[in-house]
Amino acid sequence: MEWLEIAVSSPPAGVELVSEIFRELGAGGVVIEDPAVIHMYAARTHPEEWAVSPEAAKQEKPVVKAYLPVDDGLDRRLEELFSALNRLGLNPEAEVSTRTVREEDWASTWKQYYKPVHVGRRIVVKPSWEDYQAVDGELVIELDPGMAFGCGTHPTTSLCLKLLEKYIRGGERVYDVGTGSGILAVAAAALGAGRVVAVDLDPVACRAAAENVARNRMEGIVRVVQGNLLDNLNGGADLVVANIIAGVIISLAPDAAAALVPGGFLIASGIIRHRADEVRDALEEAGLTLREQLEEGEWTAIVAKKTLRD
Numbered sequence: 328m329e330w331l332e333i334a335v336s337s338p339p340a341g342v343e344l345v346s347e348i349f350r351e352l353g354a355g356g357v358v359i360e361d362p363a364v365i366h367m368y369a370a371r372t373h374p375e376e377w378a379v380s381p382e383a384a385k386q387e388k389p390v391v392k393a394y395l396p397v398d399d400g401l402d403r404r405l406e407e408l409f410s411a412l413n414r415l416g417l418n419p420e421a422e423v424s425t426r427t428v429r430e431e432d433w434a435s436t437w438k439q440y441y442k443p444v445h446v447g448r449r450i451v452v453k454p455s456w457e458d459y460q461a462v463d464g465e466l467v468i469e470l471d472p473g474m475a476f477g478c479g480t481h482p483t484t485s486l487c488l489k490l491l492e493k494y495i496r497g498g499e500r501v502y503d504v505g506t507g508s509g510i511l512a513v514a515a516a517a518l519g520a521g522r523v524v525a526v527d528l529d530p531v532a533c534r535a536a537a538e539n540v541a542r543n544r545m546e547g548i549v550r551v552v553q554g555n556l557l558d559n560l561n562g563g564a565d566l567v568v569a570n571i572i573a574g575v576i577i578s579l580a581p582d583a584a585a586a587l588v589p590g591g592f593l594i595a596s597g598i599i600r601h602r603a604d605e606v607r608d609a610l611e612e613a614g615l616t617l618r619e620q621l622e623e624g625e626w627t628a629i630v631a632k633k634t635l636r637d
Contacts, residue, residue: 454481486628509536
């Protein structure tokens with residue numbers, strides 16, 4: 328099916344009015360690209376972590392976008408749109424541009440913003456559709472996240488990758504809880520883990536993870552399991568990595584402690600900075616000893632150890 332993307336460049340005072348016009352035309356929803364908001368987030372993070380086109384980053388006025396189906400009623404809707412915009416009397420006048428897009432284009436447009444990413448000392452996360460020539464010593468992980476979370480650019484994922492690079496020495500049994508795209512499970516295997524169990528409740532994530540495991544030829548090391556957190560796992564883990572959210576990590580802490588062998592490590596990420604104290608308290612209450620904490624932007628990752636028995 329084809330859709331007409333209509334982009335209306337408007338002064339800030341007209342954004343809500345233009346949005347309402349689109350809603351009355353039956354657009355269902357709108358996309359607002361406000362340069363003030365774009366520049367605010369750009370100042371807080373690295374450009375590769377927010378999927379905004381260079382054109383959007385350079386624009387001076389907000390742009391309101393909507394999508395209308397290319398059908399017999401399109402001409403009438405466009406006439407109503409231009410008539411309504413003229414009645415607004417915006418100063419400066421709204422500018423309108425259009426382009427036709429196919430439904431299948433939306434599923435792949437995001438790929439143009441996803442490039443090979445270097446994380447830590449050796450890890451390179453490479454999209455499956457990108458070419459990359461590795462240099463000596465680099466571990467290249469080929470990934471197609473699809474609809475699952477985890478492509479290496481988000482701070483919560485990159486923090487985990489850096490910590491896995493530090494704590495995996497070789498031969499460990501690893502549980503990746505909430506695996507998403509499977510990036511951490513594949514990374515653990517590439518770094519030398521002996522066995523990795525990647526768990527996610529979402530069947531879409533499990534399919535994406537299994538495909539990425541196969542893409543990196545790690546089927547003999549990584550097993551993808553659909554399930555809830557550490558349920559139905561038999562313990563004996565040397566390392567548990569959980570890139571989830573603070574609340575889930577807090578509830579997971581006792582099970583993570585039980586799953587670890589003495590001397591094993593928990594790497595917990597996805598923790599917004601202002602909740603780090605809560606997570607640390609929960610881990611200590613579960614009998615784990617805090618070992619390390621890394622921060623990137625507003626995100627925190629914590630490493631805790633299950634102490635050896637006397």
